[in-house]
Amino acid sequence: MDVVGTNERMAAFLRDNHDKVVGRWTELVVAGVRGRTSREEVRRELEDLYALIVRVLSGADEDAAGELTATLDELSRNRARDGFSPIETAVGVFSLKEAVYELVADSAELVPDFYSLSRMVDDLGLRTFEAYSAAREQIIADQSAAMLELSTPVVQLWDGVIGVPLVGTLDSARTQLVMEKLLDTLVTTGADHAVIDITGVPTVDTEVAQHLLKTVSAARLLGAECTISGIRPQVAQTIVSLGIEFGDIATKASLADALALALRQAGLKVVPL
Amino acid sequence: MDELLIQSGDDVVRVRQFVRNAAADNGLSLVDQTKLVTAASELARNTLVHGGGGTARVEVVKSVNGRAGVKLYFTDEGPGITDIELALTDGWTTGTGLGLGLSGARRLVDEFELASKPGAGTSVTVVKWSR
Amino acid sequence: MERVPILKIGQILFVSIQIDLQDESVIRLQEDLADELAVTRAHGVIIDITAVEIVDSFIGRMLTTIGSISRLFDAETVLVGMRPAVAITLTELGLSLSGVRTALNAEKGLEILNGKS
Numbered sequence: 001m002d003v004v005g006t007n008e009r010m011a012a013f014l015r016d017n018h019d020k021v022v023g024r025w026t027e028l029v030v031a032g033v034r035g036r037t038s039r040e041e042v043r044r045e046l047e048d049l050y051a052l053i054v055r056v057l058s059g060a061d062e063d064a065a066g067e068l069t070a071t072l073d074e075l076s077r078n079r080a081r082d083g084f085s086p087i088e089t090a091v092g093v094f095s096l097k098e099a100v101y102e103l104v105a106d107s108a109e110l111v112p113d114f115y116s117l118s119r120m121v122d123d124l125g126l127r128t129f130e131a132y133s134a135a136r137e138q139i140i141a142d143q144s145a146a147m148l149e150l151s152t153p154v155v156q157l158w159d160g161v162i163g164v165p166l167v168g169t170l171d172s173a174r175t176q177l178v179m180e181k182l183l184d185t186l187v188t189t190g191a192d193h194a195v196i197d198i199t200g201v202p203t204v205d206t207e208v209a210q211h212l213l214k215t216v217s218a219a220r221l222l223g224a225e226c227t228i229s230g231i232r233p234q235v236a237q238t239i240v241s242l243g244i245e246f247g248d249i250a251t252k253a254s255l256a257d258a259l260a261l262a263l264r265q266a267g268l269k270v271v272p273l
Numbered sequence: 274m275d276e277l278l279i280q281s282g283d284d285v286v287r288v289r290q291f292v293r294n295a296a297a298d299n300g301l302s303l304v305d306q307t308k309l310v311t312a313a314s315e316l317a318r319n320t321l322v323h324g325g326g327g328t329a330r331v332e333v334v335k336s337v338n339g340r341a342g343v344k345l346y347f348t349d350e351g352p353g354i355t356d357i358e359l360a361l362t363d364g365w366t367t368g369t370g371l372g373l374g375l376s377g378a379r380r381l382v383d384e385f386e387l388a389s390k391p392g393a394g395t396s397v398t399v400v401k402w403s404r
Numbered sequence: 405m406e407r408v409p410i411l412k413i414g415q416i417l418f419v420s421i422q423i424d425l426q427d428e429s430v431i432r433l434q435e436d437l438a439d440e441l442a443v444t445r446a447h448g449v450i451i452d453i454t455a456v457e458i459v460d461s462f463i464g465r466m467l468t469t470i471g472s473i474s475r476l477f478d479a480e481t482v483l484v485g486m487r488p489a490v491a492i493t494l495t496e497l498g499l500s501l502s503g504v505r506t507a508l509n510a511e512k513g514l515e516i517l518n519g520k521s
Contacts, residue, residue: 077339134338145404179495180304183488190508214495221491221500223484223507282426289424289458307458307489308496314460318427377461377497 003116004059010113011058014050014100021099022050028095032088045075053096053120072124076131080139086132090125097121148174154181161262162191162224163255167200175211179218186222193262194219197255199230209244216249225265227251229258274332279320279347288317288329292345295331299341300403309343309401312378316347316397319374324349324395334400342383342402350394357389408433410440416517417444417479418510420452430466437470441477448517449474452510454485464499471504480505482513 014021026043033042048071055064072093079089097118104110152174157163162185164178182194196215201208216226227250231239239246252258263270275295277288292313296306313329320327327349334342354360361376375397379385382399389395406429411418417440419433437449451467453459459467467483474481482505486494494501507513 073337073339130337138338138340141404176304176492179492180488183491186508187488190512192508192512217500218488218491218495221483221486221494221506222488223505223512282428286424286426293457304489304492307487307493310458311460311493311497314458314462318460318462374461377499380496380498381493 006113006116007057007059009110010117011054013104013110013113014054014057014117017103018050020103021096022046024099024102025050025096028098029092032092032095036082036084049075049093050096053124057117057120068124069127072127073131076128077135079128080132080135086129089128089132093125093128094121145173148177152177152181154178154185156185156189156191157195157259158263158268160189160191160193160266161259162186162189162194163197163259164194165197165200165255169203170198170201170208170211172211175215179215182215182219183222186219186224192224193265194224194226195255195258195262196226196228197230197258198228198235199232199255201230204235204238204244206242206244209239209242209246213246213249225250227258227261229253229255274330277329277331278326279317279329279349280326281321285314285317285321289314291329291331292343295333295343296401299333299343301343301401302404305401305403308381309345309399312381312399312401313345315374315378316345316399319397320347320349320351320395324351327351327394336402340402340404342400344398344400346396346398348394348396353391353393353395354387354389355391357387361387405429405432407436410436412440412444412446415446416448416450416514417441417446418450418452420455422455424458425456425463427462430463434466434470434473438473438477441474441479445477447479449479449481450510450513450517451481451483452485452513453483453490454487454509456490457487459486459490459494461497461499464494464497464501468501468503471501480517482507482516484508484510484513 022043025046026039029042029046030039052064052068052071055061056068076089100114100117104114151167153165155163155165162182164182166178168174185191186194196212198204198212212228219226228246229252231251231253250261252261275291277291278284279288289310293306293310296309301309317329320329327347330346332344332346334344336342361379375387378399382401384400386398387395405426406423408419408421408429417437419437440446441449449470451470471481483501484507486506505516507516
């Protein structure tokens with residue numbers, strides 16, 4: 001089969017029957033859209049795709065294929081965001097075949113051309129699935145980031161003393177966020193002491209200890225001293241057995257003790273009225 | 274893709290500024306911008322000092338889920354690195370301060386590739402994605 | 405080549421790095437500071453990096469070296485105004501700059517040098 005020849009013939013056919021095919025294609029897609037997108041918008045999207053498909057088939061320029069996939073990816077992402085299922089999007093793409101078939105059904109000599117178009121449209125439809133799942137993954141990642149942000153507060157405990165109560169696992173993502181928030185707060189409040197409370201951190205292994213050390217290191221570069229509080233008995237035992245050294249970083253059992261230490265270092269004392 | 278020559282200390286500064294702009298234009302957070310530019314500074318310096326000069330190329334790339342990223346290529350035709358494993362270990366140095374440069378740069382980026390052969394130059398490729 | 409000016413205010417040498425430093429300028433600053441410390445017998449150095457966007461391993465090493473050199477002249481160095489993004493990057497690079505004291509700003513740096521901290 002002469003692929004180039006059939007593609008060019010199909011490109012010409014699509015060009016000649018542009019209005020009929022795009023019109024029918026739009027009808028078919030709008031039926032599946034159920035009002036979630038306007039007819040005008042659907043028509044516009046399909047016009048763009050159609051033009052690119054014709055360009056790819058006619059083999060005129062090299063950029064067409066890249067542009068087609070980019071346009072299709074964006075369409076898929078938009079559909080995903082608007083709550084369409086991947087099947088709906090793919091079916092929309094596949095319905096181009098139906099629109100074309102209705103016109104070529106009676107002409108036997110156009111069968112190879114149609115077959116070629118059909119395979120191309122199948123690939124495009126499958127691609128929308130790929131783009132859909134990538135888009136969903138991104139949404140999940142964004143939501144995880146938002147949750148992380150909410151569960152990582154940095155509070156001012158006193159003039160010059162910042163508190164960072166950590167709850168949950170301290171992985172590298174959270175560590176990055178803690179460092180950013182802690183340092184920004186040090187700058188805005190002018191604090192020179194931070195108490196990092198790990199009561200809510202379930203396990204402290206070598207990796208978590210390294211994250212804590214990194215955070216203290218970063219705070220020190222801004223002239224702040226840190227105390228780690230909330231060391232539970234089991235955690236203390238784990239730390240020692242793993243040989244983790246906190247070096248010259250002060251550690252305390254409770255946030256209260258750490259606050260008292262910070263105040264003392266700031267030259268302050270709490271006295272009864 | 275943009276290409277910059279690295280033949281002098283001024284060029285290293287120019288590379289930093291160029292990478293900074295590319296990172297900012299493509300949605301990288303301030304911290305990520307800083308990390309990428311710092312990595313670029315290390316790598317550009319290596320290209321100059323250890324590689325005898327070379328080129329830096331900056332490319333904007335897109336991931337399959339639509340995220341933009343900045344890709345940097347550093348190439349030189351210098352003496353190359355004999356022991357790559359060693360060069361990527363923290364604290365290793367040839368005396369001219371190659372240490373910390375490569376291993377440090379690697380920690381600052383999302384993707385890191387190094388190709389080098391003694392006598393045939395070195396090329397380092399890194400990518401940092403926007404989040 | 406840009407030369408970073410060194411101001412003498414009382415017994416303190418004050419350096420404010422405003423521009424993207426090229427390696428040669430970094431080395432020059434180190435030499436100039438050593439000269440000034442010898443001549444003025446200042447007892448403290450404040451290096452203000454509030455305007456510095458990038459501190460890589462070369463500049464980081466210079467800062468540590470300046471700290472060591474100052475100590476030889478019985479002077480203390482305080483690095484002030486490091487940006488959060490820079491601090492996070494340095495930490496990731498594994499540089500703790502343990503040879504230099506740090507403070508949020510020049511005012512706090514002065515407090516340290518004048519023994520109030």
